[in-house]
Amino acid sequence: MVKAVVGANWGDEGKGKITDMLGKESDIIVRFQGGANAGHTIVNDYGKFALHTLPSGVFYDHTTSIIGNGVALDIPKLFGEIQSIVEKGVPAPKILVSDRAQIVMSYHKLFDAYEEERLAGKSFGSTKSGIAPFYSDKYAKIGFQVSELFDDDLLKEKVVRIAEQKNVLLEHLYHKPLLNPDDLYNELMEYKKMVEPYVCNVSLFLHNAIKEGKNILLEGQLGSLKDPDHGIYPMVTSSSTLAAYGAIGAGIPPYEIKQIITVCKAYSSAVGAGAFVSEIFGDEADELRKRGGDGGEFGATTGRPRRMGWFDCVASKYGCRMQGATDVAFTVLDVLGYLEEIPVCVGYEINGEVTTEFPVTHLLEKAKPVYKVLPGWKEDIRGIKKYEDLPENCRKYIEFIEEQIGYPITMVSNGPGRDDIIYRNK
Numbered sequence: 001m002v003k004a005v006v007g008a009n010w011g012d013e014g015k016g017k018i019t020d021m022l023g024k025e026s027d028i029i030v031r032f033q034g035g036a037n038a039g040h041t042i043v044n045d046y047g048k049f050a051l052h053t054l055p056s057g058v059f060y061d062h063t064t065s066i067i068g069n070g071v072a073l074d075i076p077k078l079f080g081e082i083q084s085i086v087e088k089g090v091p092a093p094k095i096l097v098s099d100r101a102q103i104v105m106s107y108h109k110l111f112d113a114y115e116e117e118r119l120a121g122k123s124f125g126s127t128k129s130g131i132a133p134f135y136s137d138k139y140a141k142i143g144f145q146v147s148e149l150f151d152d153d154l155l156k157e158k159v160v161r162i163a164e165q166k167n168v169l170l171e172h173l174y175h176k177p178l179l180n181p182d183d184l185y186n187e188l189m190e191y192k193k194m195v196e197p198y199v200c201n202v203s204l205f206l207h208n209a210i211k212e213g214k215n216i217l218l219e220g221q222l223g224s225l226k227d228p229d230h231g232i233y234p235m236v237t238s239s240s241t242l243a244a245y246g247a248i249g250a251g252i253p254p255y256e257i258k259q260i261i262t263v264c265k266a267y268s269s270a271v272g273a274g275a276f277v278s279e280i281f282g283d284e285a286d287e288l289r290k291r292g293g294d295g296g297e298f299g300a301t302t303g304r305p306r307r308m309g310w311f312d313c314v315a316s317k318y319g320c321r322m323q324g325a326t327d328v329a330f331t332v333l334d335v336l337g338y339l340e341e342i343p344v345c346v347g348y349e350i351n352g353e354v355t356t357e358f359p360v361t362h363l364l365e366k367a368k369p370v371y372k373v374l375p376g377w378k379e380d381i382r383g384i385k386k387y388e389d390l391p392e393n394c395r396k397y398i399e400f401i402e403e404q405i406g407y408p409i410t411m412v413s414n415g416p417g418r419d420d421i422i423y424r425n426k
């Protein structure tokens with residue numbers, strides 16, 4: 001049985017915690033897209049970890065963690081992360097890396113930084129992990145696939161060709177030092193040494209695992225609104241964040257994905273530039289940011305303060321629809337316990353008309369939030385295990401949002417730990 005855990009919003013919904021929790025019943029956890037540009041924060045018995053590359057399953061000794069072909073594979077980061085968790089006492093994880101994954105090169109990171117510098121104030125707010133240049137090269141067919149590390153003749157020819165092409169931009173657009181083919185070759189040889197023990201024909205491995213009835217979890221990064229096709233283009237990421245892409249980025253048939261657990265946070269947060277209709281500012285935002293998540297809403301990778309906002313039913317309904325949510329996991333609800341009243345964005349006013357359908361970007365930029373204010377519950381709900389035991393106003397908040405988004409909230413997360421979860425039978 002294959003399940004996916006994906007985000008309904010802008011990322012940082014708490015997918016790491018849900019994946020970690022579901023990892024208990026999983027044999028295999030697969031990352032299928034994205035790179036080291038986002039992070040999951042996971043709190044468990046070993047401590048608190050920010051993972052950027054490793055799947056969240058690495059903390060269980062019964063799971064195999066897979067880096068699928070759809071991932072932007074940052075080999076030194078991956079190995080740094082393996083080392084860092086082993087140092088904290090986690091048993092060495094079983095890891096497989098797809099022979100069809102492509103490699104983030106050091107020049108991808110340089111190009112990312114140079115482009116941000118060139119765009120200055122008009123930049124996209126990239127984390128400079130090389131993700132956009134990496135995926136551009138993949139689709140321009142000038143990327144390095146893991147399998148190519150084992151074809152020396154090909155590599156020797158290719159490094160010359162790549163350096164020639166990249167150097168045109170480095171010299172004339174960015175005015176930066178040029179690439180040397182020998183350095184590229186040496187870099188690739190370093191990566192080969194690191195990755196060799198883990199390389200695997202992942203789609204075949206998963207094909208056999210599905211036949212054997214194994215439980216497989218696909219772990220998404222970021223959320224629907226960062227999808228390059230269906231998100232807030234161009235303020236999006238460079239690989240698809242949708243569960244449907246899990247089939248491609250892992251190499252399995254789409255009909256095998258039976259459950260799509262779409263994670264929705266009880267309020268909104270976003271990083272980087274782009275329209276954010278229910279955004280709040282000033283003291284109100286500072287307070288929510290400070291109390292948010294587990295120790296504040298600051299980027300797991302960059303430490304940047306996240307932009308904060310009230311729950312957005314329009315964006316979340318759309319986010320769930322694009323994921324094809326079979327279940328919604330509603331997270332970080334405990335954080336809202338301090339509020340007397342909680343505004344919820346129920347519509348967008350665009351050119352004088354109110355809509356509940358998420359618009360394309362140029363209209364999104366004109367959208368003004370329409371709020372409904374719900375009463376708060378003014379109580380700490382951490383530790384509650386049964387839905388009926390939640391305060392009435394808290395249940396009303398959940399049920400109101402469920403009705404607005406139109407997808408079943410089957411899990412409510414009321415704390416950062418693995419066991420802070422309330423299941424609802426729907």
Ligand code: GDP
Nearest residue numbers: 012013014015016040041293294332413415416
């Ligand atoms: P991801 O990228 O979607 O995994 O999201 P993050 O790693 O940014 O997770 C958001 C933060 O919220 C992390 O610090 C989690 O530990 C924390 N978190 C997850 N679920 C809950 C919850 O239900 N309550 C609280 N208070 N924190 C949570």
